[in-house]
Amino acid sequence: MNPSSVASESAMDDDRAHPNPNASRFPVEVCENIIDKLYSLFVIERVEDSRALHRCALVCRAWRVRSQRNLFYSVVLRDLPALQKFSAVLDNAPHLCEYVYELTLTGRTLHTTASPLSLLPIALHGKLPKLQEVTINRVREDEVWDSTASELESAKSLQYLPLHPRFALYFSAFTTVSRLHIFDLTFGHFNEMARMINSLPALRILHCVGVRCVTLGPLPFNMKPRAGGINAPATPFAPNLQELYLYGTDIRCARRLVSACGPHLRELRVAMPSFHDPEMVLPGDPTTEHTVDVDLSLCTTLERLDIGLDPELATNGQSLEKLEAMLNSWDSKLPLQVAYLQPDYEQDFTRQGFADLLATVGRVMEELLQDSSAPPSADAEVGEQGRRWDIYVDLHDWEVWRDWWWTHVQKCFPTLAKSHGIWMNFNPPPLAGYKWKDSDASPPMLTTNT
Incomplete structure (x- = not known):
């Protein structure tokens, strides 16, 4: 739902959508199934879907209910006026409060004096009893996909989010939110980011993509471990969080x-090599050099590790060592450990370039398995405790490339291929950003030995 959809109350909170007998010759059930397809997991498409749903809601009464329900299922707000209008719509039509399950705050005003984020939990306090997901996405100046202009985009630009000191307290009123996605945001202090995350009591899934902090600061109290590795406070940090995705985060x-x-x-989910923010203000005391970028020794219940691979990994020997150290620190208590490998961004690779990087990563991972206390068996089991590794390679490409990719994946992991420990997930590109540098090329002819 965008600002124009909020402003046009005829589609939202009354029955002035007029019947049109020529609107469609199809049964209404067919139209409703088509309307249901106007939903996407991607913010870029979600904005367009909300505009289309708004138009559908104005076609006729037969389309209005289904369009309205879907329009409010996943609401998109771009600025402060849109937030205020949306709040007014809910006041005038309280039955719509039950429709809202997802809320996306996007646009170019988040890092300005007109940022709507601090007012979001206040304006919508008690109005969204079924809210499950919150997405906060700042549109950067160099992004062109969002062409809709806001009357507040001329507001004074700021270096970071202007959050109210008690924002976390107000945000904690969203007690049903289990998924939080934050993209391209900059916090003034790491503690602000930690308080936002910890304020949601039901949070299970957290995405942080391109998230920065101007100042790192000391470790918040509720994140400090005891000597035994157990959190010091009575209530641990984000105790219900089970899925954590960290891309482009320091x-x-x-x-x-x-x-x-x-x-x-x-x-x-993490990316390799890791991102180091050179502009972040660090604590005054000297920091200790870490040989492991991400230490998984405390992740004793971790079932799945996703690793996004960047082209720099192929030329940075130190990053390969840190990748090996991270995997070596993974001492899960579970009998099966699953790792997924995928390109961080397909557009940064040619197909052969990523296949070559997979070969390098494959050597590192297979050497790690061979150095375990027991070599892989026919069931891909390793270690004295019978732990088993499965490696999946996630790829987005056209169907004509499937055989070419599968041949290379098996060559990159020869030991795991023999023990059926390597798999490939293959899907078509969902967006333009998933296309390879040589996306228009045709697959070479595979040769077979006779």
Whole structure:
């Protein structure tokens, strides 16, 4: 739902959507199934879907209910006026409060004096009893996909989010939110980011992509471990968090989050090599050099580790050593450990370039398995405790490339291929950003030995 959809109350909170007998010759059930397809996991498409749903709601009464329900299921707000209008719509039509499950705050005003984020939990306090997901996405100046202009985009630009000192307290009123996604945001202090995350009592999934902190600062009290690795406070940090995704987030922030949440994490996604923010203000005391970027020793219940691979990993020997150290620190109590490998961004690679990087990573991972206390068996089991490794390679490409990719994946992991410990997830590119540098090339002819 965008500002124009909020402003046009005829589609939202009354019955002035007029019947049109020529609107469609299809049964209404067919139209409703089409309307249901106007939903996406991607913010870029979600904005367009909300505009389309708004138009559908104005076609006729037969389309209005389904369009309205879907429009309010995933609400998109771009600025402060949109937030205020949305709040007014809910006041005028309280039944719509039950429709809202996802809320996206996007646009170019988040890092300005007109930022709507601090007012979000106040304006919507008590109005969203079924809210499950919050997405906060700042549109950067160099991004062109969002062409909708806001009347507040001329507001004074700021270096970081202008959060109210008691924002975390107000944000904690969203007691049903289990998923939080934050993209391209800059916090003034790491403690502000930690308080936002910890304020949501039901939070299970956290995405941090391109998140920065101007100042790292001391470790927050509720993230400090005891000697035995158990959090010092009676209530641990984000106690229900099970899935953590960290891409483009400074490694020092990532390390803190993994350490605090490790004992109850089920899934973790990181990128290699790790991102070091050169502009972050660090504590005055000298920092200790870490041989492991992400220490998984506390992640004893971790079931799945996703690793996004960047082209720099192929030329940075130190990063390969840190990748090996991270995997070596993974001492899960579970019998099966699953690692997923995928390109951080496909557009940064040619297909052959990523296949070559996979070969390098494959050598590192297979050497690690061979150096374990017991070599892989026919069932891909390693170690004295019978732990088993499965490696998945996630790829987005056209179907004509499937065989080419599978041949290379098996060559990159020959030992695991023999023991059926290597797998490939293959899907078509969902967006333009998933296309390879040589996306228009045709696959070479595979040769077979006779």
